[in-house]
Amino acid sequence: MEGLVAVNGVNLKHNGVKETSLESCWLEKKNPVEATSLSSGSSDIEEDESSVGSPPKQVSNKKQKRSKADAVNKAKSPRKKRTLKKRQGSGDDDVWKVKEKKQRSSVKRRVQKEDVVVNDEKLWKQEELQVVPFIRPKSCRRSKNSDSSDLWFLGNEIDVSGLCSRSESELSDSHLKTENFNDCRNMTRNLKADLEELAICHQCSLGERRYLFICTFCEERLYCLPCIKKWYPHLSRDDVLEKCPFCRSICNCSTCLHSRGLIESSKRKLPNYERFHHLQYLIVSMLPFLKMLCKLQDQEIETEAKVKGVVTSQVNISKTLCSFEERVFCNHCATSIVDLHRSCPKCSYELCLSCCQEIRGGWLSERPEMKSQFVNRGSQYIHGEDAAPSSSSVAEDETKNPSIKWTAHKNGSIMCAPKEQGGCGDCVLVLKRILPITWMSDLEQKAERFVASCSSSSSSSINPAVSHCRCSSDMEMNMMRRTASRDGSSDNYLYSPDSFDVLKLEELLHFQEHWSKGEPVIVRNALNNTAGLSWEPRVMWRALCENVDSETSTKMSEVKAIDCLANCEVEINTGCFFEGYSKGRRYANFWPEMLKLKDWPPSDKFENLLPRHCDEFISALPFQEYSDPRSGILNIASKLPEGLLKPDLGPKTYIAYGTSEELGRGDSVTKLHCDMSDAVNILMHTAEVTLTEVQMSSIKALKEKHKQQNEKELQEEQNGSEGLEIVSYENGDYDETGGALWDIFRREDVPKLGEYLRKHCKEFRHTFGSPVTTVYHPIHDQSCFLTVEHKRKLKAEFGIEPWTFVQKLGEAVFIPAGCPHQVRNLKSCTKVAVDFVSPENIHECLRLTEEFRQLPKNHKAREDKLEIKKMVIYAVEQALTEVETLLK
Numbered sequence: 001m002e003g004l005v006a007v008n009g010v011n012l013k014h015n016g017v018k019e020t021s022l023e024s025c026w027l028e029k030k031n032p033v034e035a036t037s038l039s040s041g042s043s044d045i046e047e048d049e050s051s052v053g054s055p056p057k058q059v060s061n062k063k064q065k066r067s068k069a070d071a072v073n074k075a076k077s078p079r080k081k082r083t084l085k086k087r088q089g090s091g092d093d094d095v096w097k098v099k100e101k102k103q104r105s106s107v108k109r110r111v112q113k114e115d116v117v118v119n120d121e122k123l124w125k126q127e128e129l130q131v132v133p134f135i136r137p138k139s140c141r142r143s144k145n146s147d148s149s150d151l152w153f154l155g156n157e158i159d160v161s162g163l164c165s166r167s168e169s170e171l172s173d174s175h176l177k178t179e180n181f182n183d184c185r186n187m188t189r190n191l192k193a194d195l196e197e198l199a200i201c202h203q204c205s206l207g208e209r210r211y212l213f214i215c216t217f218c219e220e221r222l223y224c225l226p227c228i229k230k231w232y233p234h235l236s237r238d239d240v241l242e243k244c245p246f247c248r249s250i251c252n253c254s255t256c257l258h259s260r261g262l263i264e265s266s267k268r269k270l271p272n273y274e275r276f277h278h279l280q281y282l283i284v285s286m287l288p289f290l291k292m293l294c295k296l297q298d299q300e301i302e303t304e305a306k307v308k309g310v311v312t313s314q315v316n317i318s319k320t321l322c323s324f325e326e327r328v329f330c331n332h333c334a335t336s337i338v339d340l341h342r343s344c345p346k347c348s349y350e351l352c353l354s355c356c357q358e359i360r361g362g363w364l365s366e367r368p369e370m371k372s373q374f375v376n377r378g379s380q381y382i383h384g385e386d387a388a389p390s391s392s393s394v395a396e397d398e399t400k401n402p403s404i405k406w407t408a409h410k411n412g413s414i415m416c417a418p419k420e421q422g423g424c425g426d427c428v429l430v431l432k433r434i435l436p437i438t439w440m441s442d443l444e445q446k447a448e449r450f451v452a453s454c455s456s457s458s459s460s461s462i463n464p465a466v467s468h469c470r471c472s473s474d475m476e477m478n479m480m481r482r483t484a485s486r487d488g489s490s491d492n493y494l495y496s497p498d499s500f501d502v503l504k505l506e507e508l509l510h511f512q513e514h515w516s517k518g519e520p521v522i523v524r525n526a527l528n529n530t531a532g533l534s535w536e537p538r539v540m541w542r543a544l545c546e547n548v549d550s551e552t553s554t555k556m557s558e559v560k561a562i563d564c565l566a567n568c569e570v571e572i573n574t575g576c577f578f579e580g581y582s583k584g585r586r587y588a589n590f591w592p593e594m595l596k597l598k599d600w601p602p603s604d605k606f607e608n609l610l611p612r613h614c615d616e617f618i619s620a621l622p623f624q625e626y627s628d629p630r631s632g633i634l635n636i637a638s639k640l641p642e643g644l645l646k647p648d649l650g651p652k653t654y655i656a657y658g659t660s661e662e663l664g665r666g667d668s669v670t671k672l673h674c675d676m677s678d679a680v681n682i683l684m685h686t687a688e689v690t691l692t693e694v695q696m697s698s699i700k701a702l703k704e705k706h707k708q709q710n711e712k713e714l715q716e717e718q719n720g721s722e723g724l725e726i727v728s729y730e731n732g733d734y735d736e737t738g739g740a741l742w743d744i745f746r747r748e749d750v751p752k753l754g755e756y757l758r759k760h761c762k763e764f765r766h767t768f769g770s771p772v773t774t775v776y777h778p779i780h781d782q783s784c785f786l787t788v789e790h791k792r793k794l795k796a797e798f799g800i801e802p803w804t805f806v807q808k809l810g811e812a813v814f815i816p817a818g819c820p821h822q823v824r825n826l827k828s829c830t831k832v833a834v835d836f837v838s839p840e841n842i843h844e845c846l847r848l849t850e851e852f853r854q855l856p857k858n859h860k861a862r863e864d865k866l867e868i869k870k871m872v873i874y875a876v877e878q879a880l881t882e883v884e885t886l887l888k
Contacts, residue, residue, distance in 0.1 A: 202246060203227035203253045213237055215244030231539065249531035257543035257612045263531055265618040268503050270625075270633065276886050278625065278633045279879045280454050285839030286636070286879075287447050289846065289872050294444045297340045300353050303360075303412040304431045320432045324643045328434065329864070330355055331422055333367070333853040336867040339440060342429035344416040349423040350432075351414070354853070360408045370856035373774045374767040382566050382769035383589060384705035440873060447876050450883065471495065481522060483803040491746070494803055496522040499529050499812075502622040511623055516840045518816045520744050520803060523622040526682055527810035533616040535684035535830055537578045537655055544601050544609055564594040565666030567767045581657060581828045584689035590698035592691065594668040594825075596656030606651045606832075617651050617832045620682055622812050627680045629834050636837040637677070639875035647865050649677065650834035658740070658825025659691065663699065664787060665706055665765065668825040672743075672757075673782045674750075675817060676848045676866045677835040682812045685830035686739040713771065714762065738806035739829045742813060743786065744821040747844070749800040753820060754778040756794050763790075779820050780851070780861045786822060818844035837871055 199214075200207040201224035210224035221244050228235060231252055232245055245251040249263050256262065270278070298312075305312045320343065322328055328337040330352035342351045358364040377387035406421065408414045417423030471480055471493065479501070480493040495514040501507050502523060514521060559577055560569045577595060585593040607614040621627040625634045629649060632638050640646050658668040691699070745753055757764075757778035764772045766783040775781060786794065795801045806826070807813055815821055818841065837845060845868040855862040 201227055202244070202251070203231060213240045213244075215247055216241055217243045217247045221246050231534065250533045252534050252539050252543070252612075254543065254546045257539075257610070258546070260611045260615065262612065263615050263619055265615050266628070266631065267529060267619065267624060272886055274505070275633060276883065279883050279886075280450075282634060282636070282839050282879050283447055283876060283883075284451055286842065286872050286876050287444075287451060289842050290440075290444055290447060290876050293338070293869055293872065294440050296353050297440065300340055300356065300431065307411050307413050315431075317431050317433045317437065320434050322434060325645050327645055327867070332364075332417065334857075334863050335849065335853050336864045336870060337434070338867075338869045338873060339435045340431065340433055342414060343432045344423060344427050345430055346427045347416065347424040349416050349429075351417075351429055354850075356408075356414060359406060359414055360412060362407065364406060365854055367854070367857050369858045370776055371774075373772070374770040376768045377770070379566075383587070383591065384702060384709050443873065443877055443880075446880060450880060481805060483805045484801055486801060491517075491519060494520055494522055494805070496524060497622075499523055499525045499527075499622055508623060508625060512840070515626075515814070515816065515838065518747050518819065518841075518844075520816065520819065521814040522805065522807070523812040523814070524808075525810055526620045526622055526812040527684070529622075530616050530620045533613065535613070535832075537581055537685070537830055540610060540613060540653070540830075541574060541578060543613070559597060559600070561595040561597055563666075564596060564668050565591075566769060570595070581655065582687045582689070584657070584691075586695065589702065590695045591666070591702055592657075592659055592663065592695070592699070594657045594659075594663075594666055596654065596668060598654055599652045600655055601653070605648065606653060613832075614651060617682065617684070617834075620812070621680060621834070623814075626678075626838050627814075627834065627836055629836065632836060634839060636839065636842070636871045636875040637835070639878040640871065641874060641878070644874070647867055649836065651832050652834070654829075654831045654833065656825050656829055657689070658827045658829055659689065660826045661691070661699070662787060662824070664703060665769070667785065669785045670823040671782045671785045672779060672820055672822040673861075674779050674820045674848065675815065675835065676852070676868075677837050677845055678817045678841055679815045679833055679835045680812055681807075681815065681831055681833040683739045683807050683809050683829060683831050686809050687828040689828060710763075737808040739809055739825065739827045740807040740831070741804070741824045741826055742807055742821065743791070743802040743804050743823075744815060744819050745800070745802045747816075747818045750779070750818075750820060752798040752800050753794070756798055757784055760790070760793075776856055776859060777851070777861075780855060780859070782861070785824070816844070817841040818848060837866070837868065842868065842872065 199212055199222050201210055201212060202221040203223055204227050206224065210226070212222040212224050213228065214220075214222045223232075223240055223244055225237070228237060228240055232240070232250075235245065246256065301312050301315055301317075304317075305315050308315065317340070320328070320341075328341070328350065329335065330337060330341070331349050332351060332355050335352050335354065337350065337352050340353060342353075342356060343349070355364065381387040406415075406417060414429045416425055416427050416429055418425045479495065479497045481496040482492060483494050484492040486492055495511070497507055497510075502511070511521060557574055558571055559574050561572055561577055562568070563570045572595070577597070580593070580595065585595070587593055601609050618624075618628060618630065624632055626632055628635060629638060629651070637647070637649055654670075656668045754777075758775050761772045761775050761778070761784070764784040766772050772781075772783050775783075778784070791801060791804075802821075807823075817837075845866060849864055849866065849868055852862055852864065
């Protein structure tokens with residue numbers, strides 16, 4: 001791995017490369033995928049043949065979804081390639097001879113009294129044929145429609161899978177022998193009809209030299225032994241015989257992974273009366289925010305009326321030329337514009353109403369550009385050594401630009417922004433609209449009439465205002481998880497129900513009570529509601545490569561991962577990345593190399609590239625009334641109409657390495673941040689990488705070197721004053737099912753948390769391993785991760801602590817908007833997350849939107865990607881439309 005690229009675009013030479021060549025990394029083949037066994041040649045098949053305990057079901061040699069009559073008609077066609085003749089042998093031997101145009105071959109099977117001997121060498125010769133009777137398992141019923149001519153096929157040949165030497169005791173039942181003999185005789189009757197279409201594996205579409213297992217549930221699909229071992233290691237051969245992966249809805253072949261609608265993602269059907277009350281709750285919750293937006297627009301119309309010297313009803317507002325597929329953003333604060341705004345007729349500079357108010361009030365923020373504060377001192381410095389003189393560089397000059405005045409006229413009119421701020425400075429900004437005139441005011445009045453008509457008829461049985469919390473009861477303590485130890489606090493436990501309980505209406509109301517308080521929720525065993533599709537990264541990668549064109553597939557062979565130690569992008573072979581996911585990677589000095597893929601796959605929506613995995617994830621989502629991105633009735637984000645450009649809220653996949661020991665530097669983490677919306681995150685897959693004793697010893701020595709470097713730099717910075725770097729790290733013992741360590745802070749603790757981060761910012765390291773010297777926003781900068789010792793100091797100095805818990809495999813974590821949080825991987829983890837917007841947290845989404853407006857212009861978190869104001873307006877309209885439909 002060469003060519004380390006920083007997130008801010010700076011190149012960095014990477015010396016810490018794993019001592020493994022690219023040839024050692026596994027690479028998947030293009031479509032069709034050839035499933036291979038763990039060993040070469042036929043040895044793998046021979047080995048597994050002898051290990052099969054019970055004989056598999058006979059293979060009915062007919063094509064999928066093809067009737068027996070069609071097979072018979074095809075067998076009678078003049079294009080038939082083979083003829084079959086029967087010859088009687090001595091004793092109990094039945095020998096079949098296959099004639100082809102240019103070659104003939106045969107093999108004899110001898111049945112002895114003691115056991116059945118299969119000649120393995122002859123088994124693999126081309127055009128050899130062997131018929132072995134089938135012993136049906138007692139647990140499987142014979143289908144009335146099953147074909148009596150059941151065979152095992154190998155490519156263009158016929159063979160038996162999994163039937164090796166059997167003792168005489170297994171065949172001692174004379175009735176069973178007679179049934180097998182009759183089955184053998186019945187094979188001959190329709191063999192011509194069946195032989196025309198040879199059986200193939202549903203997974204890899206191969207049949208030659210394959211042992212095929214037919215599903216006794218559907219009696220159509222077959223899976224070969226190598227595919228079962230490679231892609232379904234959790235299924236035994238008996239499991240496949242009983243019910244194949246396709247019938248279990250976990251088939252990960254190319255066709256199934258690229259198919260939609262194979263499973264029903266919605267877990268709970270809502271009756272009409274429940275839908276009505278949910279919609280009522282939604283409208284009541286959003287009406288105050290709709291009024292606030294309408295009031296802001298009314299104020300701007302009044303200002304425009306004063307400027308023009310007319311009454312408000314005579315104000316003529318022209319329409320902006322834009323389509324539904326366009327986003328209109330304020331040129332100054334990057335906030336999404338929903339309807340009314342001001343625009344320059346000369347340069348098309350556009351200004352939102354919030355910025356207009358700030359200009360008239362004289363408190364408009366200039367939002368200077370953020371300068372780079374991180375110095376590239378070389379890879380040796382990142383690993384605790386002194387900086388190499390040749391690699392040292394100087395941070396960008398942070399000299400402030402001269403202040404530029406932008407004021408409004410006395411009558412309230414505003415000139416276009418000065419040229420230094422992107423405008424022309426020549427014209428007065430004109431009031432424009434996007435939506436039809438009075439559309440928002442009419443919507444407000446309609447919502448008010450509905451709320452007034454329903455206020456007296458609300459049912460208390462599903463009214464969120466009524467308490468449904470039973471957490472204080474001893475009977476319900478199994479649904480709570482202790483996550484904090486705050487003195488005198490009642491929120492040290494988090495609501496943690498089981499996934500099967502969340503389907504009940506009373507648990508939804510219980511969830512709403514905790515959710516409205518801004519508390520996270522942990523749902524256990526979320527994957528129990530799914531079919532069990534494999535989330536192993538190589539399965540997802542194979543599906544991804546087969547779902548794109550050849551050029552894109554070639555690009556997929558390389559990925560840009562984040563190196564957590566340097567916080568830089570690195571280009572790495574995709575196969576090598578996923579090999580490191582399961583086996584680990586290290587630098588030359590034995591320090592663990594932690595890589596992560598964020599928002600993968602990157603080129604398009606997750607739903608389009610991995611549709612089957614997307615359906616599986618949605619089916620796993622608890623409380624789908626909120627979390628379902630497609631049809632969640634209480635998910636405001638799902639109410640946006642078709643044709644309107646929507647924000648990308650997921651699902652998104654996060655694949656990253658991890659280790660149980662806290663390293664202090666370069667941990668596989670998501671640094672402290674705050675999402676603009678609500679989110680739910682499910683841990684779908686984990687892989688544990690064990691560190692060797694030699695590596696552990698090296699890590700210990702390197703930690704001491706890091707400590708000395710920290711102390712030296714802080715002493716130089718603070719001249720020996722207090723505040724030396726934290727030196728102890730977490731070495732917790734976690735449950736073997738645990739995958740990720742979460743820290744989620746309460747909203748009310750955000751001011752104190754920000755104060756702590758500003759005070760101790762130089763104790764944190766970010767890009768190139770450089771200390772954080774400047775804080776634009778302590779949380780939105782995403783440059784800090786609180787170690788266990790930092791959390792101890794935070795509580796000692798400011799009296800606050802987060803909810804801390806370990807996310808186990810299959811657990812879903814609900815994070816409310818406005819709650820800062822961080823995550824550290826204890827194992828290699830594959831997580832999938834989706835954002836949503838709940839009625840309870842609209843106020844937090846709007847507050848965060850205002851915070852992001854004040855960030856520097858080039859801040860990565862500044863853009864209003866959520867467009868919460870637009871969501872509120874369209875969600876009210878959609879909810880009113882649905883209510884009218886229900887009342888008809």
